[in-house]
Amino acid sequence: MPKQMKNEETTEFKSYPVFSLGSALTPEQKEFFHKNGFIHFKNFVSKEVVTKMIQESERIQDEWIKEDRKLVNGTPIKYGKDVDGKTIVQRFAFLNQFGKIFQEFLGEPRLKALFELNGAADSRLGENEKDGLVFNHYVNTTDSNYSQLAWHTDVLRDIFYGNKVMPMLNLGLHLDTSTPANGGLRLLPGTHNKGVFTLLFRKVYYLNYKADKDEVGLSVEPGDLTVHDGRLWHRVAQSPFVGEKSRRRVMYIPIICGKFEPRTKTSKPLLYQRFMAVTNK
Numbered sequence: 614m615p616k617q618m619k620n621e622e623t624t625e626f627k628s629y630p631v632f633s634l635g636s637a638l639t640p641e642q643k644e645f646f647h648k649n650g651f652i653h654f655k656n657f658v659s660k661e662v663v664t665k666m667i668q669e670s671e672r673i674q675d676e677w678i679k680e681d682r683k684l685v686n687g688t689p690i691k692y693g694k695d696v697d698g699k700t701i702v703q704r705f706a707f708l709n710q711f712g713k714i715f716q717e718f719l720g721e722p723r724l725k726a727l728f729e730l731n732g733a734a735d736s737r738l739g740e741n742e743k744d745g746l747v748f749n750h751y752v753n754t755t756d757s758n759y760s761q762l763a764w765h766t767d768v769l770r771d772i773f774y775g776n777k778v779m780p781m782l783n784l785g786l787h788l789d790t791s792t793p794a795n796g797g798l799r800l801l802p803g804t805h806n807k808g809v810f811t812l813l814f815r816k817v818y819y820l821n822y823k824a825d826k827d828e829v830g831l832s833v834e835p836g837d838l839t840v841h842d843g844r845l846w847h848r849v850a851q852s853p854f855v856g857e858k859s860r861r862r863v864m865y866i867p868i869i870c871g872k873f874e875p876r877t878k879t880s881k882p883l884l885y886q887r888f889m890a891v892t893n894k
């Protein structure tokens with residue numbers, strides 16, 4: 614048994630309502646999000662689009678491997694091994710700058726309907742800021758180094774730099790079927806609006822992988838979209854399976870506001886990203 618699995622104590626998972634996103638959010642959807650700090654929309658893109666996105670990610674992955682690419686706009690790329698021993702990219706950044714299908718996804722008008730959940734008038738997609746469109750590929754192999762993530766909030770970067778915590782959302786487009794029994798995203802509902810003490814100390818950042826009795830595990834299918842508040846505590850649980858069954862691919866794009874801080878070819882890795890590179894397993 615891999616040693617990390619001892620943290621998987623949760624056997625029953627709370628259910629939560631799933632919604633469908635039209636051209637505007639409904640009052641019920643807004644209320645659910647503000648209370649819980651997350652929301653799940655079914656079938657945001659079709660299964661056919663998901664298949665094309667995966668193919669396109671594989672084409673880009675092959676290019677990056679061939680050119681031995683280490684950074685995109687200063688953000689380190691994570692490599693790992695697939696079940697067959699082949700080198701794969703386990704975390705792509707700024708993928709939207711490499712494939713048309715990804716840029717088209719970011720242009721989907723319904724994404725704009727979600728800006729309202731962020732509150733700020735100058736909310737925008739972080740297409741060329743932060744890490745752009747991120748693509749995570751988790752798979753358990755005997756030597757996989759990227760199969761889980763410890764408890765954290767996504768706004769820690771602001772805190773790390775001593776900046777004011779700005780409103781931020783993370784949109785996740787799920788590319789594989791994933792149920793709580795197969796690991797995946799775990800959220801602690803309602804921890805996004807409990808003040809600075811909860812934000813800083815609800816868990817020990819990046820070192821704690823333990824299940825929480827109040828955590829919610831997502832049940833998603835390819836094409837589903839989730840939104841979580843940047844201040845919401847969450848983790849990625851390791852799949853108890855090894856091999857194909859453990860595969861989980863998900864893309865993230867943040868909705869951000871405030872000062873425009875684009876990253877370019879000449880950007881250097883941030884201290885924070887170096888820190889992440891050593892704490893992420």
Ligand SMILES: O=C(O)CCC(=O)C(=O)O
Nearest residue numbers: 749762767798847849863
């Ligand atoms: O892979 C996921 O679903 C979440 C990843 C995550 O929380 C992060 O990269 O900050």
Ligand SMILES: [Fe+2]
Nearest residue numbers: 765766767847
């Ligand atoms: Fe996160």
